Amino acid sequence: MATYVLVHAAAVDAWYWGPLAAELRxxxxDVVAPDLPCDDESAGLAEYADTVVKAIGDRTDLVVVAHSMGGFTGPLVCDRLPVDLLVMLQAQVPAPGESPGEWWGNTGYGSAREEADRRRGVPDGTDEEPLSLVLHDTPAELAAEFLAEHQRTQTATPFVEPWPLDAWPTVPTRFLMASEDRFFPPEFIRATVADRLGFQPDEMPGDHCPMLGHPKELADRLEAYRAAL
Incomplete structure (x- = not known):
């Protein structure tokens, strides 16, 4: 038995891990999916990591799965606890000393997203709705519940804090990308992962939240990673 530790993105709670958590259970x-202190002005990256470490307690056989901005927190947990595997799921890959706020410009996200939007025929300057941009492959009822009940205020505090590690933690790391994500376009993710982690990501179907649209396949992928250790 493993303990899967699921680290969520910015401005949401951990609800969206529910379908994947059910598959894994x-x-x-065991599954640990804590709510990070997104709306606490005093909480930065260290406090996010504290929250996850506290939720883990004395559990062992840890597999950390970090999604989106959770990519800044997941490796910090791996630096503090003995973790068997880190899976970056459509996640931001930080560089030493880089704040989450700096990540966008440092990775060239803006121009990459503009190019991807143009290829999709999205007019310049369009403020695309979340249902189209990040949840277009999510079942409609889950997308509606997510948007109506599980969005949270996100403070700026962690976005201005440098990522504190000098190097990537010594833990087996995989990157699993969702190949239909419009928010983090596939070409951008492939280039960023190759540049920062030195390997190509694996790919599965899905939008920015594949844990909602494809929980069984995601669980299969995670289990295959674990079995290959």
Whole structure:
């Protein structure tokens, strides 16, 4: 039995991990999916990591899965606890000393997103709705519940804090990308992962939140990673 530690993105709670958590528990695993202190002005990256470490407690056989901005927190947990595997799921990959706010410009996200939007025929300057931009492959009822009940105020505090590690933690790391994501376009993710982690990401179907649209396949992928250790 493993303990899957699921680290969520900015401005949301951990609800969206529910379908994946159910799949993993059905396979006999423990799941930890804490709510990060997104709306606490005093909480930065260290406090986000503290929250996850506290939720883990004395559990062992840890597999950390970090999604989106959770990519800044997941490696910090791996630096503090003995973790068997880190899976970056459509996640931001930080560089030493880089704040989450700096990540966008440093990675060339803006121009990459503009080019991807143009290829999709999205007019310049369009403020695309979340249902189209990040949840277009999510079942409609789950997308509606997510947007109506599980969005949270996100403070700026962690966005201005440098990522504190000098190097990537010594833990087996995989990157799994969702190949239909419009928010983090596929070409951008492939280039960023190759540049920062030195390997090509694996790919699965899905939008920015594949844990909602494809929980069974995501669980299969995670289990395959774990079995290959």
């Amino acid at each position: 059905d396979r006999g695993h």
